[in-house]
Amino acid sequence: MALAACATKKQLDGLIDFLAVEERGESRLFFLRSIVRVGGDKGVEVLESVSDDPVLGQAATARLKRRRN
Secondary structure, eight states: OOHHOOOOGGGGGHHHHHHHHHGGGGGGGGGGGHHHHHHHHHHHHHHHHTTTTTTTTHHHHHHHHHHOO
16 A cells, blocks of 8 residues: 555556556555556546456546546
8 A cells, every 4th residue: 555655657557557467356456546646647547447347446436436526
């Protein structure tokens, strides 16, 4: 979780790659907020792309709704 909190734009691609590794399970949830925070529009696109994921989908959708409000 500390890694997610201190992520910068330089780490964005690494964070996105981390989400793709399903074997990492629920630990990927901690990186959703950082991806949107440092990724801006690209981060939003990434969260939209995982909205159907069985592990990430619910949290990604909730994060996107909070961002839109």
